[in-house]
Amino acid sequence: MRSDQHDEPGRAREWRERLRAGDVEAFTELFRAYADQVHRLAASLCADAALAEDVTGETFLTAWRRRDTLHTGDESLGPWLMGIAARQSLNATRGRRRQLSFVSRHGHRLLADTPDIADDVTARLDGAARLDRTQRAVAHLRPRELEVLALCVWSGLTPQEAARALGVSAGTVRSRLFRARARLRELTDPAEPAHGPPPRPRPVLNARPALEEPR
Amino acid sequence: MNDPVLDDQLLSELRTLALRPDPAPLAPVDRARLEAAVVEAVVGAAGPRRSWRDVAPAALVAACLLAVLGLVAVPFVTSRPDTRPAALPVRAEPAAARALQGLATVALASTTPRVGADDFVYVRSTVISNEGAYGEGVELGAPHEREIWLSQQERPAASGLIREFGQDWPLSGAGRASAPGPDRPTYAWIDDLPTDPDRIVAELESRQPFGSEQSPEQYAFDRIGDIVTENLVPPELASALFEAVTRLDGVRLIDDVQDAIGRRGFGIARTDERFGTTTVWVFEPGSAVPLGVRWYLPGPSSDPQAMTLFGATAIQERGVASELGVAPGESADALT
Structure with a gap:
């Protein structure tokens, strides 16, 4: 799925100008155009309906706070929003996963929460296989690998779009995708042990004033 | 490196290695509530800083519910019974x-x-x-x-x-x-x-x-x-x-x-x-x-x-x- 289905060039340019001017109507239109897409990315990474909604809200508010960094071209705003959404989701789930391994307050929620799947048997099987692979990816990839996976593989951004959204080079995005592929190949190779060592709590990503839109 | 063919290969293999999750979509009532909350937070951002989550949730939910009641009233009516007797009985097991x-x-x-x-x-x-x-x-x-x-x-x-x-x-x-x-x-x-x-x-x-x-x-x-x-x-x-x-x-x-x-x-x-x-x-x-x-x-x-x-x-x-x-x-x- 292309990320720019909502805003043809003229629309994107107009939104950029109005957002930069602090136009709340434009913000509302942006929300309506992209809320579902942002939510799907958030729900894919969070596997928790309540958290995904929080992340969706935070994504749009973060976008609003960063509206000054928008340039005035006619590029779609989708990749920029998805970049923010991926980072917000990973921040939110990092805390959540930590809580899980710490048997802290809400540990059982993530453990038991799974993305909802349709109720017929075929869909359930597909869903289970899907979930298993997805969970492996979520559990074993480094946050930055997961981030580009979510953007390029799950949300349909090109490596170039993801690179611009994250403020890194396209080469960096590709090398993260290569690392993700190598890691996932290892996990799905039947010659390998059924599962690797349990994931350890991860250090928080280096603080980075990220996601300002590069010019 | 900027090779669309290589990108395609890489991405299509990754698609099979990590299938895209298929989470439940945002329900219309939730989207409406979220929209009201973030827009209100943005409008109020000029004043004292507050979280969008603080926006009078009950009132907001009620308002959104009214707005879309025709569409999705049933699940919410059944999931949140709100009428309770003034003094609650003891319900825990006696011991x-x-x-x-x-x-x-x-x-x-x-x-x-x-x-x-x-x-x-x-x-x-x-x-x-x-x-x-x-x-x-x-x-x-x-x-x-x-x-x-x-x-x-x-x-x-x-x-x-x-x-x-x-x-x-x-x-x-x-x-x-x-x-x-x-x-x-x-x-x-x-x-x-x-x-x-x-x-x-x-x-x-x-x-x-x-x-x-x-x-x-x-x-x-x-x-x-x-x-x-x-x-x-x-x-x-x-x-x-x-x-x-x-x-x-x-x-x-x-x-x-x-x-x-x-x-x-x-x-x-x-x-x-x-x-x-x-x-x-x-x-x-x-x-x-x-x-x-x-x-x-x-x-x-x-x-x-x-x-x-x-x-x-x-x-x-x-x-x-x-x-x-x-x-x-x-x-x-x-x-x-």
Whole structure:
């Protein structure tokens, strides 16, 4: 799925100008155009309906706070929003996963929460296989690998779009995708042990004033 | 390198290695509520800073519900029964209710330090946690120490700190801490709760996040558990909170149970209807301050009584710290 289905060039340019001017109507239109897409990315990474909604809200508010960094071209705003959404989701789930391994307050929620799947048997099987692979990816990839996976593989951004959204080079995005592929190949190779060592709590990503839109 | 063919190969292999999840879409009523909340937060951003989550949730939900009632009224009507009798009956199992009433009496005679807005509630525990991989079986790790500092400020950048596995983990939501409430109980917020147990239950249940599929009883039980196990609670409130637990259906007594370091006592337990997980607060007879908590998953057999421990704590110290990352009685200088 292309990320720019909502805003043809003229629309994107107009939104950029109005957002930069602090136009709340434009913000509302942006929300309506992209809320579902942002939510799907958030729900894919969070596997928790309540958290995904929080992340969706935070994504749009973060976008609003960063509206000054928008340039005035006619590029779609989708990749920029998805970049923010991926980072917000990973921040939110990092805390959540930590809580899980710490048997802290809400540990059982993530453990038991799974993305909802349709109720017929075929869909359930597909869903289970899907979930298993997805969970492996979520559990074993480094946050930055997961981030580009979510953007390029799950949300349909090109490596170039993801690179611009994250403020890194396209080469960096590709090398993260290569690392993700190598890691996932290892996990799905039947010659390998059924599962690797349990994931350890991860250090928080280096603080980075990220996601300002590069010019 | 910029090779579209190579990109395609890479991406299509990744698509099979990590299938795209297929989460439930945002329901129209939730989208409408979220839109109202973020737009309101943006409009109000010129004034005093507030969180979009604070936007009068009940009123907003009601407004959105009215707006889309024709579409999706049914699930919400069934999931949130809001009419309750003024005085709630005792619903916990009789033995649990007696134990809780005992705890309520003991709590009244206890003393807790006051906690100021700039202080941190500090709790040091021994923890046994599930180290198994996500989605796989339970593997309990060795007992280890966990320290937590909980900020008491209204709107700090981070709501606190966990020190565990030799590292510090700042506690924050997506960017900043939420306001004090059931999910982030500060001493001041706890102190402001009504002392009428029925009103506590009503207050907690009314704060359950919209769309949460836990039962209201489980939500209230979990929140009260957070408050009494990993916080400091004014005696009168502690007493009222234990009384409030007697109003919750499904609460039961476990006669003999141990905390994570083997201290024995009795347990107050409830099983989450949705997930099948059971939480047990462990008490030493004669004290209203829990020794620790145990968590169980259902199984491995289909026997409804079968449970697998997946975590336990033993609280070793509770106190008030004046600095984040520094235990009470410890000097910040001594650490450097």
